[in-house]
Structure formats: structure tokens, C-alpha cells
Amino acid sequence: MPSPRLGLLLLERSPFLLNKYLAWAGGLGGRAGWAATAGGDGRCVRLSAHRARRLLASVDTLLFDCDGVLWRGESAVPGAPEALSALRAQGKRLGFVTNNSSQTRVAYAEKLQRLGFGGPAEPAGHEVFCTAYCTALYLRQRLEGGEVPAKAYVLGSPALAAELEAVGISSVGVGPEPLRGVGPGDWLAEPLDSGVGAVVVGFDPHFSFAKLTKAVRYLQQPGCLFVGTNMDNRNPVEGGRYVAGAGCLVRAVETATQRQAEIIGKPSRFIFDCVTKEFGLNPDRTAMVGDRLDTDILLGVTCGLKTILTLTGVSSLEDVKGNQQSDCSSRNKMVPDFYVDSIADLIPVLQD
């Protein structure tokens, strides 16, 4: 099932339609029964030992966000590797679902190993669903049968280009692109690559007006696909700091082109469909564990999963409260079933 954003055209200047999307998303999943099992009206309850036992008995698979959940930068969250080892020991299947488009699937698998999160050595990265990889899957699906070799203009990382390459899609655009000439006439005279059939926007520290101009020109061509890896507005950095996320760059291109990008990452359903396809999941017996209400938890709610917020990352209980008390139904949906201070809180239950 495609993302609800797919194919939507921006007909007005600023209708990014998130609220409609959220309203749609919130209508999915038949959660009433589970909500009663979880917190009922008092949703977002602490995952006590009792509740954790019941929850773990009801799921086969746990999907984890990475940054802010398993690690922060190059440091594992204390106890997180032990929690994951214990889950593996109980026979749970684990998946890692991240919006970060700056690393390949294999690089993520290496990081999981390096920081002590184990996992099968072969096939490398089998448990990882990062947006670089899932964007490649999406494009392969969409560009199949094209008459010319599939090629994408990539505002993003070498890792994103590598994942595209791995499915047979070549790319142009990665890296810095200087502004040449002194005005629009010069900027619009820069040569385009005639083989490009898609523009992919991810996190790109080399983003520039010159690149924006090229992306817009490709997107004016009939049939050129427009894909965004994710809509995260910020990428958190240690110490409560952040840098602009891929969502800022997608918005800039959307605004110029008046087109809406097809979004791969959370909370878009597409990334979950990738997991389902490879894992053969039953959503009823799957939990999503994340630190962000607007991506991880919303994805879980959208897809009918059980949801656990961990407080080691971006979102806080204050944020949950704000969503619960909001008169905006779209925000009301961004509330998890449970919360933990850290996924390390699961260890005692798993060692029973």
C-alpha cells in the first residue's frame, strides 16, 4: 500500500496536508481493543513490570528506532544492549527502523555490532530498515520498465547513492555544487542529465540554492518522480542541540515546485510496508519502540502496532500531555500506549 502522500499534488501555496494525513492515519488500525488492554482512557501509561510481561507475551516482533533509543551519537544508551540481548534470548524478532538517510544498511549493521547490539552477521543488515535502503526499494519499484537506465538526481549522502546503486539506479548530484554565473539566466543554463527520472531529497549538508535550482528543473519534466527520504525537521545532536533535518530541504523543494514529495520514512507507511514484506509481520503481534511522537509513535499508531515511547531521546512526557490535551484530533493520535525511561527498564522483566 503506498504512502498516503503519494501522488498528491500541491494545488495551493501551503497546504502540506499533514493534518488530513494524520486524520487519515489515525483512522486506521482498529486499536480500540488494544487501547483497553493498554491504558484505555489513560493512554501512555508507564510500562510496569506487570504490563511489560503482558505486552511481551503478546508480541513476536519489536521494531526499534535507533538514535535516541539504542544510542546517542557513538554511545550506547546504558543497558540498551543488554535489553536487546535478552529480547533475542526470548526468541523475539528485532528490526531497526530509522529515518536517517546518511548511512547504508550495512553501515547500520556494523554500528549495531560495534555498540554491542549483536544480531545475525549474515545477511549483513537484514534487520535494518533505513531510509536510504527503503528509498532504493521504492524507486526500483517505480522506475521498473523505464526505457532509459534509471538515474536519480540526489540531494543527499553518498550512502543514499550507494543504496540506489545497489538496486541498479545510478545517481548524480551528491556532494557540493557551486553556484555558477550571476543570475537566473546563467543558473537555468546549467546542463541537466537527460537520464534523470527521479529527484531524491534526503539529509544533505551540501544543500544549496544551486542544487535547489537543479532539483526544480528536473521536477518540471513530465514524469519525474519526487521522493523525500523523511520529513524530520531536526536532527538532534548531543547536548540538546540540533541541526536542520531533511524535512527542511524537502519543504524548500516542495514550495518551489508546488509538488508534494512521496515520503519514505516514518510516519509514512511505506517504510513499514518494507519491513512487512521482508519479515512477513503480523501488526497485531508487533511493537514499535521509539523516542519521537511524530515519527515512531505515529507510525505505530498508523499501522496498528503496539507503541512504546522511550524518554532517552527527543520527545518528553510533557509533549505527550500536550498531544493528549490538544483540541486537534491529529495531535491526539500521537500518544503511545506505554512509556519507559529507557529500554533498559525491560531488563528485570526479561530476566525473570
Add this chain to the structure above:
Amino acid sequence: MPSPRLGLLLLERSPFLLNKYLAWAGGLGGRAGWAATAGGDGRCVRLSAHRARRLLASVDTLLFDCDGVLWRGESAVPGAPEALSALRAQGKRLGFVTNNSSQTRVAYAEKLQRLGFGGPAEPAGHEVFCTAYCTALYLRQRLEGGEVPAKAYVLGSPALAAELEAVGISSVGVGPEPLRGVGPGDWLAEPLDSGVGAVVVGFDPHFSFAKLTKAVRYLQQPGCLFVGTNMDNRNPVEGGRYVAGAGCLVRAVETATQRQAEIIGKPSRFIFDCVTKEFGLNPDRTAMVGDRLDTDILLGVTCGLKTILTLTGVSSLEDVKGNQQSDCSSRNKMVPDFYVDSIADLIPVLQD
């Protein structure tokens, strides 16, 4: 009266609130009486000779957008200089209201002279209300009384910096800014200027992730103002082509900071307030002439002016029809009282 966007905070990920803004804007102005005089239910009627005579008898001042109305690039719209000369000869006061932030007021006055649009030589630029100038007026008003010398971080042109300088506000940031270092730690370690009290985002062909990062860091500081010159999503170039407009860059910064910029240009009321303050206008006896429904015409509607769409620029009668037939009340407001193929159509009436 401040722009309705002033002070609004982005509380959710994507609520740019344009629709609410438009709904608000459309509620202003008490146009019922005039609508009956103009097209009534059949709004956007051709400005026939008869209607033009009635209209001109009812106004003292005509405000013109420039690009797409008076000229395209360096070529005057045929007949436009003669039309303006005839209006001046009839004693009408003329004003030029443009969202372009890449030229100073004086440079605009020179262009008006160069292309044959006349106007008083002294004081230079007195008739011109460009966003570079009006942004400077706005900041002077807001930064007055600050304890440190007022300084702005400018994502924009040297002209924007020059207009700020003219009212005593120094600036940093104009021109290219290379990305230094290899990751967020390096990017966030770049020194900031401690005197900066505002971030101004205009059209900036040197826009980059490095500049976005700096803008975001300044805007995290308490009390730092956030101003956008205009929200135009595209800047038209000859031959139906375009480059991304300042609105794309403002959106990128808004998305990262989750703050909403204070917008100076059309359709924000602030730019009209600048005209009113300097000209002492009576909105009832003023007409706005422009080529864009979402800026010029909406400004006119918002401020209770008579509105004339000219078809020599961006918007078409198809666009008008789309707005008239839309079930979205905000789009219904972006319909002019009259249209002309070109402002040269006024010449026969003025020569009677």
C-alpha cells in the same frame, strides 16, 4: 497594524496556517458595497472603457506591482510607460509595491526612470516600496531601544543589507558561506556574532545548509527576531521559466526552527502599512494593480482596495476561475474586481 503572521509560533510540524490566514484576511475590508459596483456576483470582469472611467474617477492612488506588470526583465511592457504618464497627467498618485528584495529603493527608482516610467527625481525612490526597504523599516521599529547596536544575520542580497545599513542596522552573512568540517559537531562550533538580534531571510542565491545552520542557531537565542522579506515560492524568469523564490528559503528555516517568520511583503499587510504611513492613503480611494492573485490581489482584498489583475505576468484567467470555483473559501478571496490584458489597455480611456 502588524502582519497577522507576527508572533505566531509553529506548534506543530506543518501548520503553516496559510488557510487560516487567508480566511482572516478575507474577512477584512468591508467589500460588499464595492463588489456590487464592480462585478457583483460576476467578479473579475474585464475593465471596459466605461468601467475604467468609473474606477479612475473613484481613486486617487494606484499601487503597482513591477515585474510582470510594468516590465519583464529589462523590457517595459509595451504601452505601460505611456499608461503611467497618462495617469500622472491626470493627477493620480502612483506607488510601486514589490516583493523583490534584491534591489534597493533607489535602484528601483533608477529602473523606473531607465524604462520610461518617469516619476519625481527627488526624493529618489519616494514612490517605491520594495521589501528590502520595508524590512529595514520594520526592523528599525522592532529593534529600537536595544542595548547593543542592532545587527542582523541576513540570508539575502547586498541590496537588503544596504537598506538595513541605511536605517542603522548592520548585517552579517551576505554572500557565500562554505560548509566547514565534517559533521554536526563542527558545524555547530562555527562562531556566531554576539550582536545579532534578528535573522532576515530574503532571496539568496548563496543559500546553503551552512547558512541554514547558522540561521537556526541565531533563532534559538531568546528574543532573536525572525523576518522573511516575502513568501513568493517562485521568481518568474523569461520564457515561462522560474527559479525558487524567497518563500522556499523561509520555509526551510521555519521548518527547522518551528518558528513562523514575520513576513513583510505582499500579501502581508505590513508593506501596505508602510505605504499608508508615507502616503497618507485612503484605502477606499486606492487601487492595487498586479499580476499575481496570491500576493497583489490578495493584498488588495485584505486591505480593502480596488483590485485589477493584469495578464502580462504570472496569473491567468484560468487561475481566477479556479479560485472562483474552489470550495475553499480562502481561494475564493483571491479574485480581483477587474482584469486587463495589459495596463496599456488604460491608455484610450486616459486620453479621452
